[in-house]
Amino acid sequence: MTNSVCRVLEHLRDTGHEALVVAPAPAPAARRTAPRSYAGAPVLWSPSAPMPGYPEFRFATPWPGLASALREFGPDVVHLAAPAGLGAQAAYAARRLGVPSIAVYQTDIAAFATRYGLAAAERSIWRWLATVHRVASRTLAPSWDAVDTLLSEGVQRVARWSRGVDLERFNPDHRDESLRATLAPHGEVLVGYVGRLAREKRVELLSALADVPGARLVVVGDGPCRPALTRALPGAAFLGFRTGVELSTAIASLDVFVHTGIHETFCQAAQEAKASGLAVVGPAAGGLLDVIEHERTGLHYAPGDPVAFRRAVVRLVADAELRTRLATAARASVAGCDWHTIGEELLGHYRDVLGTGLATGRRPRLRTHVHRTRRSGATARPGDARGRGRTTTVTTDRWPA
Numbered sequence: 001m002t003n004s005v006c007r008v009l010e011h012l013r014d015t016g017h018e019a020l021v022v023a024p025a026p027a028p029a030a031r032r033t034a035p036r037s038y039a040g041a042p043v044l045w046s047p048s049a050p051m052p053g054y055p056e057f058r059f060a061t062p063w064p065g066l067a068s069a070l071r072e073f074g075p076d077v078v079h080l081a082a083p084a085g086l087g088a089q090a091a092y093a094a095r096r097l098g099v100p101s102i103a104v105y106q107t108d109i110a111a112f113a114t115r116y117g118l119a120a121a122e123r124s125i126w127r128w129l130a131t132v133h134r135v136a137s138r139t140l141a142p143s144w145d146a147v148d149t150l151l152s153e154g155v156q157r158v159a160r161w162s163r164g165v166d167l168e169r170f171n172p173d174h175r176d177e178s179l180r181a182t183l184a185p186h187g188e189v190l191v192g193y194v195g196r197l198a199r200e201k202r203v204e205l206l207s208a209l210a211d212v213p214g215a216r217l218v219v220v221g222d223g224p225c226r227p228a229l230t231r232a233l234p235g236a237a238f239l240g241f242r243t244g245v246e247l248s249t250a251i252a253s254l255d256v257f258v259h260t261g262i263h264e265t266f267c268q269a270a271q272e273a274k275a276s277g278l279a280v281v282g283p284a285a286g287g288l289l290d291v292i293e294h295e296r297t298g299l300h301y302a303p304g305d306p307v308a309f310r311r312a313v314v315r316l317v318a319d320a321e322l323r324t325r326l327a328t329a330a331r332a333s334v335a336g337c338d339w340h341t342i343g344e345e346l347l348g349h350y351r352d353v354l355g356t357g358l359a360t361g362r363r364p365r366l367r368t369h370v371h372r373t374r375r376s377g378a379t380a381r382p383g384d385a386r387g388r389g390r391t392t393t394v395t396t397d398r399w400p401a
Contacts (some may be wrong), residue, residue, distance in 0.1 A: 001106045004163055005081050009099050010040040011343030018390045020073045024060035044069055060086035065094040075099055077140030077350045088132040090309040095135055100353040103136035105146055106265055130154050141286035142266035156291060163266050164339035165275045172207040172254035172277035183237050188216040189317045192254035194269045197223035204261040207232045208306035214319045220250050243345055252276040256316050262303040275334045279326035281312045297330040
């Protein structure tokens, strides 16, 4: 989620728009070095608290100063990057100020809560989320599965807005043969997972790949589940948290990318793996139904089934020709998914809600066109957005150091 917010801010800067970010304050120890601006946009810190059992992840708490901060900035559109806590507060503040808002559905918070022992709260969470999304002028969801989920919960004015990928940063050219020689000294096929090592990602399924013949498992990322995984997978290579060039190199140096989570609204890591020229294995669930085209760019397996998961990986490890075919198609499939294209699409959604006056009652500023899709209540293909404006981006995720 933070990655997509950063790319949006860069696009706003590059297209001449002005932005303000409101985000939860980092942990006290990190505040001295944490950025107070990004891509030219100042960052205001709201109060935050650590998540129980996952202290590295901080969530926003109510901030009485939010409404006055928005009023002072005077945005044309309020972008709600995660309309749950702080984002929900911003949705209601925007409505009171007569400013349209775009709510982005990026995280299946209800499923997240279930994985952390709060299953009884799932329906209450959904009722709350649906209420907040109905306050927004439009909701953007990254996959058709997410669109359908929102519509089934009574949220209308939903459009699909996918995710971009940096095609230079995630590129087969970053493949490093020296790293491969270190990780696979006997020529093993490198099977890699990249992401948070946390309960909601169902990383315990990686244990099914502990002894795949001719393969070595590589785990890139960190989180509270790492100690247990290290014990369960003594033969795996744990590279820890990586970013920048190190991350690009690590992904491109793999042969197969695997994912285990079944509640992804999109799965950006899988798209980055496709851009890096890898065959992708993931559950036939959530956003991965969009990201992976079965038998063309990767393989699906029955969600949560370790036997099916292992079977799909074994098949790719044993068949180099299949791996190459899927990997080539995977890279080609993201050719039109650069962040500039995705950013322009987002600006079109901003322009649409300004023109419709759904939340504001203002006169439309531009002629806009909203096309209906085959899904009741879903909108697609936003109108043109070449004007200049001000937007406020609000996120309830942690801000990167």
